[in-house]
Amino acid sequence: xxxxxxxxxxxxxxxxxxxxxxxxxxxxxxxxxxxxxxxxxxxxxxxxxxxxxxxxxxxxxxxxxxxxxxxxxxxxxxxxxxxxxxxxxxxxxxxxxxxxxxxxxxxxxxxxxxxxxxxxxxxxxxxxxxxxxxxxxxxxxxxxxxxxxxxxxxxxxxxxxxxxxxxxxxxxxxxxxxxxxxxxxxxxxxxxxxxxxxxxxxxxxxxxxxxxxxxxxxxxxxxxxxxxxxxxxxxxxxxxxxxxxxxxxxxxx
Amino acid sequence: xxxxxxxxxxxxxxxxxxxxxxxxxxxxxxxxxxxxxxxxxxxxxxxxxxxxxxxxxxxxxxxxxxxxxxxxxxxxxxxxxxxxxxxxxxxxxxxxxxxxxxxxxxxxxxxxxxxxxxxxxxxxxxxxxxxxxxxxxxxxxxxxxxxxxxxxxxxxxxxxxxxxxxxxxxxxxxxxxxxxxxxxxxxxxxxxxxxxxxxxxxxxxxxxxxxxxxxxxxxxxxxxxxxxxxxxxxxxxxxxxxxxxxxxxxxxx
Numbered sequence: 001x002x003x004x005x006x007x008x009x010x011x012x013x014x015x016x017x018x019x020x021x022x023x024x025x026x027x028x029x030x031x032x033x034x035x036x037x038x039x040x041x042x043x044x045x046x047x048x049x050x051x052x053x054x055x056x057x058x059x060x061x062x063x064x065x066x067x068x069x070x071x072x073x074x075x076x077x078x079x080x081x082x083x084x085x086x087x088x089x090x091x092x093x094x095x096x097x098x099x100x101x102x103x104x105x106x107x108x109x110x111x112x113x114x115x116x117x118x119x120x121x122x123x124x125x126x127x128x129x130x131x132x133x134x135x136x137x138x139x140x141x142x143x144x145x146x147x148x149x150x151x152x153x154x155x156x157x158x159x160x161x162x163x164x165x166x167x168x169x170x171x172x173x174x175x176x177x178x179x180x181x182x183x184x185x186x187x188x189x190x191x192x193x194x195x196x197x198x199x200x201x202x203x204x205x206x207x208x209x210x211x212x213x214x215x216x217x218x219x220x221x222x223x224x225x226x227x228x229x230x231x232x233x234x235x236x237x238x239x240x241x242x243x244x245x246x247x248x249x250x251x252x253x
Numbered sequence: 254x255x256x257x258x259x260x261x262x263x264x265x266x267x268x269x270x271x272x273x274x275x276x277x278x279x280x281x282x283x284x285x286x287x288x289x290x291x292x293x294x295x296x297x298x299x300x301x302x303x304x305x306x307x308x309x310x311x312x313x314x315x316x317x318x319x320x321x322x323x324x325x326x327x328x329x330x331x332x333x334x335x336x337x338x339x340x341x342x343x344x345x346x347x348x349x350x351x352x353x354x355x356x357x358x359x360x361x362x363x364x365x366x367x368x369x370x371x372x373x374x375x376x377x378x379x380x381x382x383x384x385x386x387x388x389x390x391x392x393x394x395x396x397x398x399x400x401x402x403x404x405x406x407x408x409x410x411x412x413x414x415x416x417x418x419x420x421x422x423x424x425x426x427x428x429x430x431x432x433x434x435x436x437x438x439x440x441x442x443x444x445x446x447x448x449x450x451x452x453x454x455x456x457x458x459x460x461x462x463x464x465x466x467x468x469x470x471x472x473x474x475x476x477x478x479x480x481x482x483x484x485x486x487x488x489x490x491x492x493x494x495x496x497x498x499x500x501x502x503x504x505x506x
Contacts, residue, residue: 069478085344093470111449112468117456119273125445150447156313157439161480169453170469171499172425176454177506178461179421186410192378192402193421194458196364200422201429201454205371210430215365216423217315217346225322225346229416238502245498246424249491253430 001142003056004028006075008036010113011090016044017145018121031067055082062142064107064118065089070151073098073142086135092162095155096129105139106157112169115240121146127153127161178239211253215230218247254395257281259328260319261289263366264343269297270401271374280313284320298303306472309333315395317360318342326351340389345415348408348501349382358383358392362400362410365422374399379413380406464506470502 001024005012011052016026025046031037053075055063059082065075069091076098087104096106098223106129109146111119126143128150130136136152143150151175153161176197180190204210217225226247233240254277257264263283269279278299282292283306294302306328309314312335318328318455322344332340340352341360349359359382364372379396381403383389389405406414429450433443450492457463470478479500487492 026455067473068473069381093481097358098326102429110445111455112452112466114456114466117278117452117459119452124448134354151441151445153439153441159481160435160439160485161441161445162478163485164432164435164467165449167303167428167435167483167496169449170471170503171428172450173453173457173463173467174471174499174503174506175420175428176457177467178502179417182413182417182420186406186413188404188406188410188414191458192404192414193418194364194454195373195377195456196418196422197425197458199365199370199372200426201447201450203365203367203442204426204429205450206352210426210433213365213367214430215424216419216424218423220321222322226416227491228412229419230347232413232416238505242498242502246427248494249431250427252421253427 001025001028001060001062002060003064004030004058004060005052006030006052006079007064008033008040008092009068009181010115011109012064012113013040013115014065014121015064015090015109016040016047018119020044020046021121022145024145027058028055053078055085056082058082060085061138063087069094076083086130086138088139089126091165092165093159095159096131097155099131102131102205103135105135105169106158107139107143110151110161110165110252115180123147123149125149125151127151127158129154129158178242196245214250214253216249216250221251254278254315255280255311255313256315256317257283257303257311257313258319259306259332260317261286261293262319262321263368264362265317265319266293266363266368266371267364267366267374269293269300269345271372273297273299274374275398275399277395281308293424307332307333307334308338311335311338311351313338314391315470316340318344322347331348339383339391341392344419346412348412350408352384354387357390359408359411360392362404363414363418375465376400376402378402378404378414380411381406382411393408414425431495467503467506469503471503 002207028050029041029047030050032114041047072094089109092108108127110125124147126147128139129140207213281303282466283303290476294300299449325347326341340357345361361380363378371431379400381392383392456466
């Protein structure tokens with residue numbers, strides 16, 4: 001299989017490593033950030049850094065576009081390829097309609113990537129979409145080389161999935177940031193909350209629905225405790241607002 | 254060691270089992286819910302169900318009050334004990350001042366308990382507080398029989414810790430509930446988000462501060478994606494409000 005990757009960010013990094021690990025070499029790597037591209041190319045034994053996105057003379061199976069959402073359409077417009085080469089982007093929120101012509105699709109891995117952290121790709125859900133049945137088969141073939149968990153998801157549903165992931169992951173991380181800030185003045189290590197968090201997540205996914213395992217003062221309508229909490233947040237108006245809104249939302253569900 | 258437990262809810266349940274597991278028998282169990290008390294007493298081989306909270310004739314080391322926050326002061330007022338018996342409550346938000354006299358304290362396990370789920374008590378943080386140095390030693394001695402992680406936390410700090418845990422655990426669970434509701438119409442299983450969530454939590458605790466690993470459209474100030482998300486939530490005004498407030502909060506941090 002012959003693959004080129006456009007991009008050198010976290011997604012490009014992890015996809016390249018996961019592909020290499022499963023015996024699929026990256027033929028070319030292209031990106032605007034020369035330093036990042038160089039670093040990634042260094043650890044990929046079979047990869048050449050490409051000076052441009054003209055692959056019209058190459059027999060590539062896939063061109064994987066792993067760049068920021070806003071840059072995808074520019075990159076797509078620049079790419080030159082043979083007709084049978086499949087172009088793929090990796091975004092949760094960009095429609096498949098960013099492509100034109102034939103042989104294109106989406107390869108969206110549902111994970112939060114950082115260069116420093118290893119990811120177990122074998123259980124990582126990848127959502128795929130394609131312009132045709134034939135392309136879909138070829139993309140699924142690529143995906144199953146890396147993971148056991150492949151879902152066919154169209155652009156509209158992928159957008160909803162992405163929104164759902166923003167609530168579950170991005171917003172949760174922010175709650176943890178707020179939580180850590182609250183601990184700051186009382187000199188307790190943030191790690192004190194880790195067993196609680198791991199159990200919270202496991203319990204939510206083990207339940208039929210997370211709302212069935214909701215605990216805390218809001219669901220108990222324990223107004224005394226809620227009042228005490230709002231008092232602590234008296235000088236942190238914005239965080240107080242978040243506390244009130246989420247408590248009200250819990251009570252509405 | 255001679256212990257009585259007041260209450261038959263989730264905390265009483267798990268504390269009783271953890272104590273038994275570590276060779277400490279529960280002498281008496283008392284609670285208003287006869288059915289729950291009966292069920293718990295059944296699985297505790299050395300426990301007698303008490304008909305009241307008069308332990309003035311018993312040589313008890315501890316009376317553990319594991320009832321709902323609002324009921325603690327009533328229970329405390331009813332209890333009769335020998336002077337050397339230590340009274341303890343297990344609440345995150347109730348002050349130690351709910352007690353009077355001597356030999357009392359707090360034993361607050363920082364976890365979310367459900368009867369159906371086993372908890373590894375050996376790594377569970379327990380926050381302790383006492384009316385005197387001597388009582389503190391005796392409470393710490395009890396705590397270290399169950400867990401390696403014991404913190405001394407006063408009532409004021411414990412209240413802040415509890416608030417911090419509400420953000421980290423209760424509100425996170427609610428975000429997962431909202432996230433699951435969003436997935437409902439597109440027929441993807443909620444489990445698709447589990448690898449993402451586990452990585453989110455591990456990453457947040459591995460970082461120096463969760464805000465250093467914040468990802469998503471808000472922190473990238475990706476207004477295009479944010480606009481698309483708000484459109485999806487057009488008919489869900491309340492959830493849209495949560496999305497906006499949390500996005501703004503991420504951008505302020």
